[in-house]
Amino acid sequence: EAGVTQFPSHSVIEKGQTVTLRCDPISGHDNLYWYRRVMGKEIKFLLHFVKESKQDESGMPNNRFLAERTGGTYSTLKVQPAELEDSGVYFCASSQVRGVREKLFFGSGTQLSVL
């Protein structure tokens, strides 16, 4: 079974540019999450999709971040325009069952560097 895949694995862009990150969850997983880890700090929640619907986007930093999950399959996270403080590792995770015992499967992350 393929795991959660993220593309690209690394991205280096200049301040003001646009970057789009992609996440392919495990097939059949309705729940898809985006998290971010800024250097050396905790992994912070960004948002949660259930199928194609945004269930919780309380962690999105500002309106420069736009996440979509058309058709309830893969998801994209676009940052436009990127700022220096957006640098970090962006993780995607998916799960099949919601609730207390929900186990998240993470991708390897996209390392974003904004110069």
Add this chain to the structure above:
Amino acid sequence: GQNIDQPTEMTATEGAIVQINCTYQTSGFNGLFWYQQHAGEAPTFLSYNVLDGLEETGRFSSFLSRSDSYGYLLLQELQMKDSASYFCAVKVAAGNKLTFGGGTRVLVKP
């Protein structure tokens, strides 16, 4: 706000035991999770506690005391491959998102 504390770094010798403590202050509690992450790889699920007590899975055990808002991950018979970052995370009652601690980097030396 939510706050989860765990040590930043721990070093131990191969074959030894390491205990990573985690304390949390959150607006709700619906489970304590532990994830392991090797550098450059995906975080992977290790264990889960929702009731007080000890959960054992092979060389790894996790403990929870809800009255103390405290838990720990115990790594026994350390192997070199256990060198990784270990994240404590709490599922807050409202919603499904996990709130993570800053991670503990464990270095196992020969």
